[in-house]
Amino acid sequence: MNSMRRIAIDAMGGENAPEAIIKAVLRAKKELKETQFLLFGNKEEISKYLPSEELDNQIEIINTSEIISDEDEPVRAIRRKKDSSLVVAANYVKTGKADGLLSLGNTGALLAAGIFIVGRIKGVERPGLMPTLPVKNSDNGFNMIDVGANAQAKPEYLVKWAQMASFYAEKVRGIKNPKVALLNNGAEYDKGDDLHKNVYQLLQAEPINFIGNIEGNQLLSGMADVVVTDGFTGNAVLKNIEGTSSTILHLIKDALINGSFITKIGALLIKGALKSIKSKFDTAKYGGAVLLGLKSPVVKTHGRSDQRAIYYTLIQIDKMIEEDLTSVFTAEFSKNDDK
Amino acid sequence: MNSMRRIAIDAMGGENAPEAIIKAVLRAKKELKETQFLLFGNKEEISKYLPSEELDNQIEIINTSEIISDEDEPVRAIRRKKDSSLVVAANYVKTGKADGLLSLGNTGALLAAGIFIVGRIKGVERPGLMPTLPVKNSDNGFNMIDVGANAQAKPEYLVKWAQMASFYAEKVRGIKNPKVALLNNGAEYDKGDDLHKNVYQLLQAEPINFIGNIEGNQLLSGMADVVVTDGFTGNAVLKNIEGTSSTILHLIKDALINGSFITKIGALLIKGALKSIKSKFDTAKYGGAVLLGLKSPVVKTHGRSDQRAIYYTLIQIDKMIEEDLTSVFTAEFSKNDDK
Structure with missing residues (x-):
């Protein structure tokens, strides 16, 4: 199971969360047999849309108690809302428990989580x-x-x-x-x-x-x-x-x-x-839109995305993990002088 | 006749020149009885589209021998092509023989003619x-x-x-x-x-x-x-x-x-x-698009403009001359320190 690709998903962001997100995951999971989907958010809420027979080794729910809304000031939000679906998901990526991150929520907060939690590739000053x-x-x-x-x-x-x-x-x-x-x-x-x-x-x-x-x-x-x-x-x-x-x-x-x-x-x-x-x-x-230059794929989809758009974004993130762009960039940029 | 408003028109610029330009002038002249239209360009070419009965005190043709094309480098063109329809028209405005300028030709050349020939209002560093x-x-x-x-x-x-x-x-x-x-x-x-x-x-x-x-x-x-x-x-x-x-x-x-x-x-x-x-x-x-901040109205219309678009631009320039924006700007900006 450790060889599986693991996508961390902020299940609470966006206008159609969590329903559209879960539907997209259920569709993607049928095609991406080597991929695990980690859903971060209110477990009770998420479970409503998740038929029990789908709860196999490809899906995991990580319960979180807070949500970062569109009104939150990005940097403050990721510093203070430690148990938000976004921050916990980003920490999973940081600590190697997930390989990529998807969110439909507050764009600024996702950028901040990407830069301050997931982290930049050495040699990339600005993603x-x-x-x-x-x-x-x-x-x-x-x-x-x-x-x-x-x-x-x-x-x-x-x-x-x-x-x-x-x-x-x-x-x-x-x-x-x-x-x-x-x-x-x-x-x-x-x-x-x-x-x-x-x-x-x-x-x-x-x-x-x-x-x-x-x-x-x-x-x-x-x-x-x-x-x-x-x-x-x-x-x-x-x-x-x-x-x-x-x-x-x-x-x-x-x-x-x-x-x-x-x-x-x-x-x-x-x-x-x-x-x-x-x-x-x-x-x-x-x-979705990729924040390019981070140690792992971090992707934003529009808050109004439907399950189809989210599904394609999951396919995209999976491909990015498979191609291991980070290693390519790291090798490329370490040829030059590092800052 | 000196109390008439006078619009200098580069009759050789644009894809439909001079025909569309002259048609637009003939339409505008019926409505703007207090306005004179000065057509700069090849007199023979212009006359082809100008019925002799229209040649009254509202229309004048000023013969010029050169044309600035879209391929010309703007600043060099207005310096070297001294007898081009654009440069001669701009000089009419500069010397007070016309009150506003219209061209459908090379945008860069018109900007250069506006700034270097017609001139900036005092206090406006960049039009x-x-x-x-x-x-x-x-x-x-x-x-x-x-x-x-x-x-x-x-x-x-x-x-x-x-x-x-x-x-x-x-x-x-x-x-x-x-x-x-x-x-x-x-x-x-x-x-x-x-x-x-x-x-x-x-x-x-x-x-x-x-x-x-x-x-x-x-x-x-x-x-x-x-x-x-x-x-x-x-x-x-x-x-x-x-x-x-x-x-x-x-x-x-x-x-x-x-x-x-x-x-x-x-x-x-x-x-x-x-x-x-x-x-x-x-x-x-x-x-058209106005180069705002000059001593007289200078307006660019798209090179593909038809006679209708040119007609409306003539109305616009006429209105700008009537409202005497230059005086308004000059009064306004001289309140502050001049540069």
């Missing part, structure tokens, strides 16, 4: 938060790093994020020689502020497939597999993709619902076609 | 580029400044942009006490990198209606009339709005065109409703 996002006309998607773990950026951070994300795209997502681009305000090498000009030069010297700058309107085009950006810009752009797409889809829905009788009939007829777009832009299947 | 963008459920739209005239930002720049854009929203767009927000990576006052934390504090002390931070997903919600941001983030976000919305609309179009027979019939029936969305998200009616 970066990295989701996988959809692209047009392909099922591949792209990784964007950092989308907000760090408001303040230095050139070295971005270079390390590029290295790690390139490895991730290759090992976890199976993309050969992933194309890495820098989010910038123009195509030419000399574009951008000092930070981004500097990063451009540094990335050219790295043994990755750096294809140059990418602009904000090209992100969803699929021209890059990995997009590197500072956390401030990345955060604004990520939220903007969400806001713009949901605004447009809402407007379309409104127009169809409030339209004439003819429009309503038309809306019924195109329903199937619109669903196919939704599946094209299906972010669920890409899993 | 900011400011489009008006659409919002959901309202015809008002919002102004975003700076979207890329400055890659490098300082807190004082953003504060001045906020002041100027607030005036603009009030005087030109007719919004009483416009709500001004700072694009940031969280709602709380202490969010962001050092630059944005600093700007937050400074904006609170300004006599404008500062409503706090706005996040990337809220831009199109209409919660702010003016959004202030550094030019690097603003550029990424503006391009991202364009890229995301066009990607989604393309996907929908593709799904409808390549769908089943039933889908195609449905697509025909909803055509009207989809058009109503397009008119909701009609950026043309908001005019």
Whole structure:
């Protein structure tokens, strides 16, 4: 049983906790026979959704008495709520009783738990938060790093994020020689502020497939597999993709619902076609956002995630544990001088 | 005739030049009886689209022999191509022979012409580029400044942009006490990198209606009339709005065109409703992007603009000249110490 991969799951975070989380675990457990799922949270609450026949060697419940909510101040919360589902789960990872961590709760608290409890890989000064996002006309998607773990950026951070994300795209997502681009305000090498000009030069010297700058309107085009950006810009752009797409889809829905009788009939007829777009832009299947640069995989999924999105995130974490990215990064970064 | 407002128009810039530009002028001239339109460019080319009966005291053609293309390096182009439509038009504004400038051509060259030929208002160290963008459920739209005239930002720049854009929203767009927000990576006052934390504090002390931070997903919600941001983030976000919305609309179009027979019939029936969305998200009616902080209005419209978009931009420039924003800014900024 010790050779099993073990995923620590904060079962109390997110809007659909713990039900959606447990359903996702029950689905994942059928496929990942070598994986154990550790559920941290209120045992009574969790047991409600867990049929007794499912309680086998693949599932364990660890009872915890506290919950970190979205309103909690992240760093204080992980220091004070010692018996919260998140903190206890993170400690399991720290002490080697689990190999990866999933939470749907307070993003800041998960980042803090990742950095202060799970810990950084030697040589990675600042971990970066990295989701996988959809692209047009392909099922591949792209990784964007950092989308907000760090408001303040230095050139070295971005270079390390590029290295790690390139490895991730290759090992976890199976993309050969992933194309890495820098989010910038123009195509030419000399574009951008000092930070981004500097990063451009540094990335050219790295043994990755750096294809140059990418602009904000090209992100969803699929021209890059990995997009590197500072956390401030990345955060604004990520939220903007969400806001713009949901605004447009809402407007379309409104127009169809409030339209004439003819429009309503038309809306019924195109329903199937619109669903196919939704599946094209299906972010669920890409899993969660990885806090890249930690000693073990730590992944955040959206608080509104349904069981399907959580299921894909479990598959993603399992793959990260299997590929043992931490060892790859550690070997890679110890070649250079350590800080 | 000297009391007329005079708009200098680079008739050679943009994909549809000069035809679309001249059509727009002919439409605007019927409404703006007090305005004169100065067309700079190849006289022969321009005359082709200009019926001789329209050549009255409201229209003048100034023949120029050179054109600045999108491929030209901006600063070099405005220094070397002295007889280009853009440079000659900008010189008309500089010497008081015109009151405002419109171009659809090379954005960088227009920014350079604005700053180096038309000139900055005393007290404005860095002009900011400011489009008006659409919002959901309202015809008002919002102004975003700076979207890329400055890659490098300082807190004082953003504060001045906020002041100027607030005036603009009030005087030109007719919004009483416009709500001004700072694009940031969280709602709380202490969010962001050092630059944005600093700007937050400074904006609170300004006599404008500062409503706090706005996040990337809220831009199109209409919660702010003016959004202030550094030019690097603003550029990424503006391009991202364009890229995301066009990607989604393309996907929908593709799904409808390549769908089943039933889908195609449905697509025909909803055509009207989809058009109503397009008119909701009609950026043309908001005019062009203003380079705010210059001694006279200088406005850029998209190179792909049709005559309708250009027409609205002429109306916008006319309104800016009428409201004499420069005097307002000059009076306002001379209260403080000048740099």
